[in-house]
Amino acid sequence: MIQLNDDEHANLTTADIQNVTILHDLKQRYAGFKNVPSLSSIFCPLSSIRQDSPSGNTMARLRFLVPSIMCGGILLGTLAAVAHHLFYQSLNGKIVHSDNQQQWFFRIGTGLAFLAKTLLTASAALAYTQILWQTLRLRPISLHGVDSLFGAVTSAWNFTDLELWRSGPTLAIIALIVWTLPLISVITPATLTVRIAAHPNQTIYNVPIPSIDYGRIEDQRFALLNDRGPPTYIGPAQRIMRLMSSITSQGAILQIPAPFPNCTYSILFYGPSISCGSTPIGDTSFQEDVGKLINHYNTAGMIFYVGFVPKNLGGTGTAPSDLAPVESKDHARFYAATLKPGLNSNSRNNQTYETFECGLYNTSYVVDFTFNNGLQDIIVTNMTQLNGVYSGYELDQCGDWIPGTCGGPSKAYYSIMDAFSNQMIGYVENSYYGHPIGVRTQLMNSVLMETTEIQQSMKASYRQPLSIANMTLAQAFEQTVLNATLSLFSDPYFLQNSTTASILPVLVSSPQNAYMYSSRNLIMSYGIGIFIAAAVVMVGIACIWTSGDSFGASFSTILRTTRNTEFDAIIQPGETDGAFPLSKQLGDTKLILRRYGDTRTAFALADTARSGDQRSEWTETGAKGPGSSDSLSGTMQRNTAR
DSSP states (O other), X not given: OOOOOHHHHHHOOHHHHHHHHHHHHHHHHTTTOSSOOOHHHHHOHHHHHHHHSOOHHHHHHHHHHHHHHHHHHHHHHHHHHHHHHHHHHHHTTOBOOOHHHHHHHHHHHHHHHHHHHHHHHHHHHHHHHHHHHHHHHHSOEEHHHHHHHHHTTTOGGGGGOHHHHHHOHHHHHHHHHHHXXXXXXXXXXXXXXXXXXXXXXXXXXXXXXXXXXXXXXXXXXXEEEOSSSSOOEEEEOHHHHHHHHHHHHHOSOOOOOOSSSSEEEEEEEEEEEEEEEEOOTTOHHHHHHHHHHHHHSOOSSXXXXXXXXXXXXXXXXXXXXXXXXXXXXXXXXXXXXXXXTTOOSSSOSTTTEXXXXXXXXXXXXXXXXXXETTEEEEEEEEEEEEEEOOOSOHHHHHSSOOTTXXXXXXXXXXXXXXXXXXXXXXEEEEOTTSOEEEESOSGGGSGGGGSHHHHHHSOGGGOOOOOSOSOOHHHHHHHHHHHHHHHGGGOGGGBOOTTTSEEEEEEEEEOOEEEEEOHHHHHHHHHHHHHHHHHHHHHHHHHHHHHSOOOOOSHHHHHHTTOOTHHHHHSOGGGTTOOSSOOHHHHTOEEEEEEETTTEEEEEEHHHHHHTOXXXXXXXXXXXXXXXXXXXXXXXXXXXXX
């Protein structure tokens, strides 16, 4: 109750007393509300708004705040994408040093991708909000559709609502874009992968590498010796015979154990080799002896190969000793005669055949052994024949025999030569029926049958595809003994033990991983994402420019735009708790966002807005303008009627 003293009561007119009475009635009616309009706000509503509203400069800054945030998000997202690209580009081709390093680099790349995704998505979502509020201004949308529009960027289930596509198809598409932008953070981190580097990691280790151990002659490691009396040579050891048989049948060096799966090392050692060439020109007596040897074989076939060791050639009428041991004062020898190209062996004279000899030599080898995942590649980088190896008996080599004084290399060399010649002596002919037959020779069991001279002498129907390089028989003989020498490294029985082996540097190669960056995929992913997000932001800025205001999707924004007493009539008391789901009747209610006068914007029922009956008590007051007596009296009359 307003108390007035006598002087104040005397000065009041009848109209003043009536106004005070009405105001007192309004105060009692709004006693239950905290935010009750003051007297000054009732009489001067616009002045009150100007006091509470920001100044003109502040409003200009606030209007540019949201566009600045959206554009800033696009700019920062672009910078994050560029940083991601530069970071991955700096790693391209570099070696992965550890698992921990690899994990941290992937974490950094993933973090940059998520940062770019977050900035672009936030800008697009804010632009979506501006487009959403502009859409709500343009057309009536059911309350159910408004819910779907507000929730489209937070819940994918809203895309199943047809009302979303009917009410705002453009907004639905933009919401889909907002949902798909995070795919950037899935695609771009995967553009950096780890693959096997083109160049392996190479490290040098000093390890014992055993060489050939020829030992003492008494060890009989390579040769069989007489165990009674002087150590007379009997023949090659069984292990050497097996090794030679494997080499002639395979035509390759036997598999050598590798110290590391992938490594390279070089060895200098001494070993046997043979050198093959034509017999001295003009030695007619020797050629005639060769003809006698071939004619001695009483056969109806056509002989095209003869391997022999001359010892007792002559006109004695006895069989030539082609199987006898080699006795030569300079070096051991082995001979072979082949049919000249284009001739047949019917005449069997010394003009029909070509003869070459092979001599045994002590040779210095420098060999590079390379292993790649267990596959060997052996290259002889230097091979120097030093001296011939004599083939006499042991007493002739060592002089008076003294146990333990004779070395084993010469007999080891000769045992390899002997094992080879034992397989190559004899002859091969084309039988009466045309197929090749080997007599007292292992040549037909070896790859040497695929040499050029042998293939040319055989009938075409019996020739087979070559499994060795195209080479002559003399070259094949030399290669066979070389393969035998190198194959000694395949059997530890012929090698030094670990205590006597030399320490050699071994270059060990191990596979290493390197980063590989697919810049095209990253640039395309970021480029498309930035372009789409920027397009959405531009549409959002256009909506701000059109409406003159920027909006958010916060509760306070919704609270301020729903100040309409008409909503009290359509919301039943049971639905004021806000629980899900929304009733169909309330969901079908169509709303539209509109401006009332110059100061107030709020949602209104679409039907009421179309009929023009949309002003509440406060709206009508504001519409009349400040200081309007009609407005004030109209307001007081409605309140009095209540």
